[in-house]
Structure formats: structure tokens, C-alpha cells
Amino acid sequence: MVKRALIFVAVLSIALADLSIDARHAAAAEDGVAIIVNKANPTADLTLADAKKIFMGDKSTWPNGKRITVLMLAQGQPERAVVLRVIYKMSEADYGKYFLQAAFTGKVSAPPKDVASPAVVKGEVGANPGAVGYVKASEADDSVKIVLKIS
Numbered sequence: 001m002v003k004r005a006l007i008f009v010a011v012l013s014i015a016l017a018d019l020s021i022d023a024r025h026a027a028a029a030e031d032g033v034a035i036i037v038n039k040a041n042p043t044a045d046l047t048l049a050d051a052k053k054i055f056m057g058d059k060s061t062w063p064n065g066k067r068i069t070v071l072m073l074a075q076g077q078p079e080r081a082v083v084l085r086v087i088y089k090m091s092e093a094d095y096g097k098y099f100l101q102a103a104f105t106g107k108v109s110a111p112p113k114d115v116a117s118p119a120v121v122k123g124e125v126g127a128n129p130g131a132v133g134y135v136k137a138s139e140a141d142d143s144v145k146i147v148l149k150i151s
Helices: 002-031 048-056 078-088 092-105 118-127
Strands: 033-037 069-073 113-115 131-136 145-150
Touching: 033 078, 033 118, 048 078, 048 145, 069 078, 069 118, 078 092, 078 131, 078 145, 113 118, 118 131
Parallel strands: 069 113, 069 131
Antiparallel strands: 033 131, 033 145
16 A cells, blocks of 8 residues: 555656646747847847757858857756747757758757756846857847847
8 A cells, every 4th residue: 555655756846847848838839939139139130940050050151140059958957948849940859950061061050058957048048149048038128139039
């Protein structure tokens, strides 16, 4: 009887953890994700096609000549799941394979830089005129410029 109770508790805690992750992903999708750049970047807005070229490494410089640095939140972040689905149209595994092959063949000089949190994304975008990243739309503030919203 105790063994069954422990198994039930373990299964229940796993289910609750999955619900929590699903709720975070739903919140990111509902709130929307803002693609952000440095305020000094002359780009006012991006189309989804432009964003894809930048994030895939097909475009490496901004119109002002600054080198583009793409920042990606770490795996498991709900905003990353939205970007993978909407911009890359890839799974996490396909994303990893794509950049491994692209780096090996020389298609990209460097894959996107993984960062730990939205606060780090905003900080690095705010400090680097060539950086592009993303945060929940509600987390974007006047330290960065929103160039595209996706959900």
C-alpha cells in the first residue's frame, strides 16, 4: 500500500511539473515574444522573413555594417520554443543539427549565443549595437527596441 502511494505521488508530481511547463509555454505564446535590438540599431522593424534570415545566419550584418550577434535563451525557456516554432520552424534537435552542420560547412561563422535568462538577453542587447534577441513582449522595456512581435 505504501509503495502504491509513493508511486502515485511520484506520478502526480511529474504531471504537475508538466502542467507548470505547459502553463509557462502558453503564457509566452499568449503574451507574445518580442524580437529586440539595441536602441542605436537603425532597423525600425523586421519582417518574419528578415528575422528568419538573421536567426538562421543567412544575414550577418545590419544595414549600418554592424555584425549581427544572435542571442538565444537556453533550452527549456518558453520564449525559445516560440522562436523555434515560428522563426526557425524547427524542433530543438533540428536546430542543433542545423547549426552543427552550418558551422562545419562554413555557412555560419558562429551559431547563436545561448544565454541564461531574459534579463541577460536585454542586458546584452542593450550593450551590443549588433545584437538581436528576444523576450516576452511584456518584458521588453525602453532599454531595447522591439522590431517584431511573434506568438
